Amino acid sequence: MSFSIKLQNSGHPMNQVDKHPNLVATVTGTLRNETDVVDPVILIERDSFPNCNYFTIDDFNRSYFLKEVRSVRNNIWEIRG
Numbered sequence: 001m002s003f004s005i006k007l008q009n010s011g012h013p014m015n016q017v018d019k020h021p022n023l024v025a026t027v028t029g030t031l032r033n034e035t036d037v038v039d040p041v042i043l044i045e046r047d048s049f050p051n052c053n054y055f056t057i058d059d060f061n062r063s064y065f066l067k068e069v070r071s072v073r074n075n076i077w078e079i080r081g
Contacts, residue, residue: 042080
C-alpha cells in the first residue's frame with residue numbers, strides 16, 4: 001500500500017497542543033509489513049532525508065511526532081512515528 005506523507009518541521013515545544021508545523025516535503029511511503037496506525041513504521045525512497053520532526057498521513061487522518069529515522073540501504077529510509 002502506497003500513500004502520501006507530508007514531512008513537516010515545528011519549532012514549538014513538544015508539549016504544546018496548538019502546533020502548526022511548516023511543510024518541508026511531500027513523499028510517497030510504503031507499508032511492506034503490518035504496522036500499527038498509532039505507532040507506524042514506514043519505508044520512504046528518497047536521496048536524502050530532510051530536517052523534519054513531524055509527519056502527516058492523510059489516509060490515516062493522523063499526524064505523528066517523528067521518533068526515529070533509519071537508513072535501511074541506499075535511498076531507502078525507515079521512519080517511526
